[in-house]
Amino acid sequence: MTRARAVALGLAALTLGALASLAPAAPAVPMCAAAGAHHAAVVVEHGDGSVATRCVAFDASDVTGEQLLTQSGIAWSGQTFGGFGVAVCALDGEPARYLDCPGKDNYWAVFVSSGGGAWRLSNVGISSLTLRDGDAEGFRYVPAAGDPVAPASPAGVCPARVAATSGAASAVPPRVTASPGSLGSPSIEGSPSPDSTPSLSPSPSQTLARPSETPPTSTERIAVVAATATVAGPAGSDPSRTPPPSGPDTGLLAASVAGGGLAGLALLRLVVRRRRLR
């Protein structure tokens, strides 16, 4: 093998390796994992201040914001905008009808809370969001003018005991599927998911909290899970409702170093070139 071919093969292997590292984490469920090992909260705050919350259990190590919202059972519809991802156009019946997405007067602002932290405004669509155990996805219907205010705090939506009891409680988890394009009620299946795709289900702990002695039907379980709706308090009273400034991350640092290096190098070359010409 010539050296050129070896260099070419090496570069090709590097590219393939880099592409593989870019791919999202495999959704395969570990053999030993019980259904619903992880939980993430969904908080929806309407324009009138009413709040709907869900705790969604999932087996995979992470899920997208789109999967989480779909599996929460809250009816929604969205629109895909290229690399931005899916934008939420209507959620939980608000707005009932729309012509523009995002709406010109009001729109659904998307927030993310990582590991119980404060809400951060998302600048990408829900399909581009990745959520892990303990994270939360928030939506608030806000006016187009002015800074969007974060929805109600996700604290308490997924109680701490969920993780400890989920293994036993999720023996027959109700599986919720909702078409992203429809605003109608999601269809409900009573049997666990047999396939290897990330199996998401409304939190079984909510079912355990039900005072009834008899096991509820699938419809009842969904009704229990979906029943957490309260009226939000004043927006300014909760410190976690204001989006904190996002600090520089490794990507930004790498880009700054690369950009600074390239700009400096170009300037240096220009100076040397001018001196040579003189």
Next chain:
Amino acid sequence: MSVPRVLSDRDDRSPALAPRAWLIWSIAAVTIALLTNNPVYRVLVALAAVNVLVAWLPPERNRKPLALGLAAAAILAALVNVLASHTGADVLFRLPVWVPLAGGPITLESLAYGGAMGMGLVAALLAVAPLSLVLEPHDVVDAMPNALERTGIAVATSMNLVSGIGRTFVSVRDAQQMRGWRPRGLRSWNEVLVPVVLTAIEDSVLLAEAMEARGFGAGRRTSYSMSSWTRWDAVVALSALAGALLFIGARVAGVAVDWYPYPTLALPPIQPLLVLGCLALALPAFRRD
């Protein structure tokens, strides 16, 4: 049979890069610049291209037209978006609503998005600039794949005719003005446009006859000097392709490569690996010196 490489006017700047490597580099850079609207990646592509141009641009080349074109493209793109898009939370000022299209709030977000669009144009123009500023026209034709050779020649020829028509227009207009012609409405331009069109047709016929006389279409195009493909060409081409593939792979994999400043301005999402892909484009700048 190996053909000895004949020194051309470009070979005094050894080691030269093969035209096909330049073409691959340009295609990869344009792909990255247009595949994402993230201004950070676009700035990196533009900076890499600037480094390459500074390293390879012959001193006698005039850089002003390129600089002016880049500035005009960036400003125009930003201006159009600022005036046409009125969404965004941070209002800078308001134009009266009776102003067609532009009337309404002028926002910081639309300005930022327009800037990102302008940066895309700048990056794409800088990416293709070496094809016209560093390479000779016959090098570009040589770089085309065999299947596109005739198409490339036809396109290159027609592009040459554009400047020819411009020169003809100026000479015909000057000649008519010397005869007392003055522009008086659209109809008066007939006296200039008709001779220009007739001259262009005559030039095309002459060019076709000249090309036929030189055996155009009789077989494969031959070259006086053969450009060799070195290891360095392969490294440059493969690294540029790898950078472009990273972006294509990221988009296919669903990694956020785009940036959307609405409704509130925020930092673009940046993947360190994609930054590396942009840096790979700067590779040709490091062999020149």
